[in-house]
Amino acid sequence: MSDFPPEPSLSSLPVEQLVACHECDLLMRKPVLQDGESAECPRCGYELFSHRHHVVRRSLALVLTALLLYVPANFLPIMQLNLLGQTSQDTVWSGVLGLYESGMQGIAVVVFLCSMAVPLLKLLCQLLVLLSIRLDFGRGYGLLLYRIYHHMREWGMLEVYFMGILVAIVKLMDLADLSLGLGLFCFIALLLVQVWLEVTMSPHQIWEALSGEDIHAGD
Template sequence: MHGTPEQLIACHECDLLLERVASQPGEDVICPRCHARLYYTTNNCIERLLALSVAGLILFIPANLFPILSLQVFGQSQSEIILQSAMSLYEGGLPLVALLILLFAVVVPLFQLIALFYISFTLHYRWQGRLLRQAMHSYQHLRGWGMLEIFLLGVLISIIKLKDIADLDIGLGLYSLGALILVITLNSIFFNPHQIWHEIHQHRQQDNTDG
């Protein structure tokens, strides 16, 4: 085994240490011992993530600022946004639930989108990214912690339960939230950690050479 540490990869199934080899887009690299897929290369991975992260950041604004639902009962109307939902739970004596909604439905998804935008933008435009590794580690640790889809499921259950006793109007925030969840799901599909880490390593080598 003659590769440098950056050129070596361990199989995640059998721990066989192998030298990284170049692969064509759409081609899988298979472990010779256990035949597990080690990594793969996709076309335009960085560009796709950049476009999706920008779309996600744009959708995040109306999803959190515009009403999700407007409820009218006995002549009284009330509109709810995600932050108001967390505040209502806090005022109702459920501070822990309110904190969980605030963290996993607002803070974590926003941080994921910002981190992914920083990673993809820096790699695509070859900017000097001093925090690339930290952003990549943070994004990977936070994957799966965003729970917007669970919040959306709760909203849909509320619509079903309240539709017979109140007049409900679906707001722009709910459509934006659904589109945001779709974008975040596509981010997870197109996110290729091995390829991105390889791009980050090449980026650092280029910076060191230029410096």
């Protein structure tokens, strides 16, 4: 763990060598970190960033895993409901269609965007950004896509949809014969992989790699 050294005069330093704490706005000189080290603000102790091993390679593996899980998570049955002799299978996609056909088109569009469209677009943006670094090609487009990805982060709400699924399962257990489907386990795996990806894909290393400052990020 690395703290920032005090700087008596920051006004003479280039902007790219400075960093501001996201919590207390303290302006500091950006330290040079080695693999496995992290930088903390000396005023409030907030961890600004860390330097992780093989960040692009590990992130690519997680993105590809998430993309493989995306289709079964959204189109395989999440649960099978048997009520009064009638059996129905529910998926994420069938839930969107059910809302649309029942007259709640606005809610259906929001659910589709937040649970299916935006998560997929986020994964595709991450994939293209990582490939631009790994292949050293089109990093200008990678910068644009990474900015777009950060704007979309607040709209991907898989965890909110998952909480809705859990509430529905708990309420339906006493009313009908309920069995969990493979789609639910794929959905949980997709959610966990995306969380792991957020932790692994260190933003400052990606920005530096896209701008050509970190030559080791693609290792």
